[in-house]
Amino acid sequence: MAGDKSISHRALILSAMATGSSRITGLLEGTDVLATASVMQQMGAQIQRLGDGIWQVTGVGPAGLRSPEAALDFGNSGTGARLVMGVVAGAGISAEFTGDASLSARPMARVTNPLALMGAQITANEKTTLPLRLAGPPMAMPIDYVSPVASAQVKSAILLAGVNAPGQTIVRETPITRDHSENMLRLFGATVDSQMQGDQHIVTLTGEAQLRATNIDVPGDPSSAAFPMVAALCVPGSDVVLKNIMLNPQRDGLIRVLRDMGGDIEICDERRQAGERVADLRVRYSQLKAVEVAADIAPSMIDEYPALAMAAACAEGTTYMAGLHELRVKESDRLSAIADGLRANGVTVEEGEDSLSVSGCGQARVAGGGTVESRHDHRIAMSFLVLGLTSAAPIGVDDTSMIETSFPTFFSLMEELGVSFER
Ligand code: S3P
Numbered sequence: 001m002a003g004d005k006s007i008s009h010r011a012l013i014l015s016a017m018a019t020g021s022s023r024i025t026g027l028l029e030g031t032d033v034l035a036t037a038s039v040m041q042q043m044g045a046q047i048q049r050l051g052d053g054i055w056q057v058t059g060v061g062p063a064g065l066r067s068p069e070a071a072l073d074f075g076n077s078g079t080g081a082r083l084v085m086g087v088v089a090g091a092g093i094s095a096e097f098t099g100d101a102s103l104s105a106r107p108m109a110r111v112t113n114p115l116a117l118m119g120a121q122i123t124a125n126e127k128t129t130l131p132l133r134l135a136g137p138p139m140a141m142p143i144d145y146v147s148p149v150a151s152a153q154v155k156s157a158i159l160l161a162g163v164n165a166p167g168q169t170i171v172r173e174t175p176i177t178r179d180h181s182e183n184m185l186r187l188f189g190a191t192v193d194s195q196m197q198g199d200q201h202i203v204t205l206t207g208e209a210q211l212r213a214t215n216i217d218v219p220g221d222p223s224s225a226a227f228p229m230v231a232a233l234c235v236p237g238s239d240v241v242l243k244n245i246m247l248n249p250q251r252d253g254l255i256r257v258l259r260d261m262g263g264d265i266e267i268c269d270e271r272r273q274a275g276e277r278v279a280d281l282r283v284r285y286s287q288l289k290a291v292e293v294a295a296d297i298a299p300s301m302i303d304e305y306p307a308l309a310m311a312a313a314c315a316e317g318t319t320y321m322a323g324l325h326e327l328r329v330k331e332s333d334r335l336s337a338i339a340d341g342l343r344a345n346g347v348t349v350e351e352g353e354d355s356l357s358v359s360g361c362g363q364a365r366v367a368g369g370g371t372v373e374s375r376h377d378h379r380i381a382m383s384f385l386v387l388g389l390t391s392a393a394p395i396g397v398d399d400t401s402m403i404e405t406s407f408p409t410f411f412s413l414m415e416e417l418g419v420s421f422e423r
Contacts, residue, residue, distance in 0.1 A: 001220030002409050003028035003053060004246050006152070007274060009036050009079050010184045011216045013087060015057035016045030017065070017163065018188050020213030024055045027218055032077035032405045039084055042068040043093070059213060062164055063091065071096035071131065076103055076331060076376070076405045079153055082111045083181075085134055086157030089120040090164045094135035102331050102376045104130045111157045114145050118161050118169075142167040142207055149326070150174065150299045152250075155203065156181040163190065165207040176201035177299045178250040183275040187214050219246040219278045223379075224407045226254050226307035228417060231386045232283040233263045234314040240417060241268075242281045253301030254308060255281070261288040261315055288315035290360055295323020302326060306383035309338045309358055313347045314390055316362035325354035331402075332375035341384050344370030345395055369393035378402040382410055389419060 008028040013036065015022035027033065029052075037055070041047050043065045046058040060066075065087070072095050074081040081097055085108070088095045098104075109128035116122060119137030142165040147154050155171045159181050162169025182192045182203055190209035195202055225245045232238040247255070247267070259265055266282040288311055301308070305327055312319035327334040339351035346367030348359040361367075368391025374381035381400045388395030403410050411421060 001242055001244055002030070002224050002407055003218035004221040005030065005032060005223065005406050006079065006178060006180050007184070007218050007246070007276070008033040009083060010156070010180055011218060012036050012040055012047070012055075012057060013083055013160065014184055014188050014211060015213060015216070016040035016043070016047070016059050017087065018059035018211035018213045019061040021056055021058045022213040023215045024057065025053060025217045027053045027055050028221065028406070029053060030404060030406045030408050031075055032080060035073065035075040035077050036080040036084070039068070039072040039074065039080070042070065042072060043095070059211070062208070062210065065091040065093055067093040068095050071098045074099040074103060076100050076402065078103060078106055078331070081130065082108070082153040083156050083160060085111050085115060086160035088134050089115040089118055089136040090140045090161035092136045092138045094133065096131060096133045098131045100376070107329055108132060110149050110151060110154050114143060114154065114158050115161055117141075117143050117145070118158070118165065120161070140165040142169040144170040145172065147171060147173045150177050152177040152181070159185065159203065159205050162205045162207050163209050163211065167207050169205045169207055171203045172200050174200045175296060175299055176250060178248060180248065185209070187216070187275050188212060216274050219273045219276055220244040222246055222251050222254070223303045224410070225281065226304045227382045227386050227407070227410065228413065229254075229258070229265070229281065229283050230307045230311045231389050231414070231417070231419075233258060233286050233288060233311060234386075234390045236285050238283070238285040240283050242283065244278060245281050247277045247279055250300050253297045254304035257291065257293055257297065257301065257308060258288070258311060260291045261311065262286050263288060288360070290315050290317030290319040293319065293321040298323040298326070303379060305356075306334055306338055306379045307386070309342065309356065310383050310387040312358035312360055313342055313366050313387060315360035318357055318359045321356045323354060324356060330377070332377035332380060334377065334380065337373070337375050337377060337380045338383070341370070341372035341380065344372060345387065345391060346370070366391040367393060368395045371396035371398060374399050374402065376402050378405050378407065382407065385421065394422070
């Protein structure tokens, strides 16, 4: 399975900030991550591709980053843009942040607000969207921040800004979000404490951290695995093994929900890699049944709702998903993109402000026959291609080019499983 996108971004960023040379294997070579590699290079890190997924990064050490001459272009990547805002804020340098049309419509105030508290100066439009300029103070101030949104990107930006700050930078979040930044900061030698107090997750980073180069073997991306996984559950006769999938507890919500729906997903050969739990997954065709998906599981499967909605369309009964407000501000408004695409293919859907009900077709197949607007959103494109594997009539997707951002091997992997796409 292609390398995890979240871990790939963080591996490049932290190795570029560290002292010494790090070797990264299994790096996801999607355009989102390649954009992060190139902006870290613009700020002074030496980054070299040695082979397929194998990269060497020589970092600049504490306070070694320099202000880039040209604007930093993050393409479609919210993770890259938001995490690097934290890096720039903490490095005492300044940079202009730009991105494509989808990224330029996404909210950045959630990150610039706490970074301003740490001393950063932000020059932006009224909506605080890209393009914007961020100038870090000579020395960032540590903060104790209660995050108003459950977002790993916000938490990570603050922690990255806190690496060079004197004292302890604290982020409090409810509920807990993916903790890859905490795990990887520890791998690079930083002191990061993480504890639950009731339902609040409190992360404390000790500043003026001496990051030291380390080697990272990036595990497979569960968010990409979601597509062949749902395909295998929905296409009669399937029996597929997906190798080397990361099962971080803040990323495995989809597997839990699909199992509740009756999905036959076996977790085999559990092991640890790059500080994360990893396993192979054996997935077999299953007659899925509708479930209610509670809001509190959302952070552990926030990118997987498009894939889950396709499984729900194939299940018996009506699946209700709550707590989906964050889907409105992803690479597209995913709630409306899912609802429109399903309706165009004969599935009954109810779209609430932050919820979705999908009436599954069960034994009868999804009608299909519609063309889906992917809205420049990789996960919308892949989801409907997967639904098209089981629909009575084929499903068209208007543009699949964005799949390159997160899962460049999607087509070849699906073809290996026996799928043929008409292009
Ligand atoms: C990510 C966090 C999530 C997720 C994104 C990757 C990360 O975003 O949707 O694809 O790597 O930190 P939010 O922090 O906005 O929830």
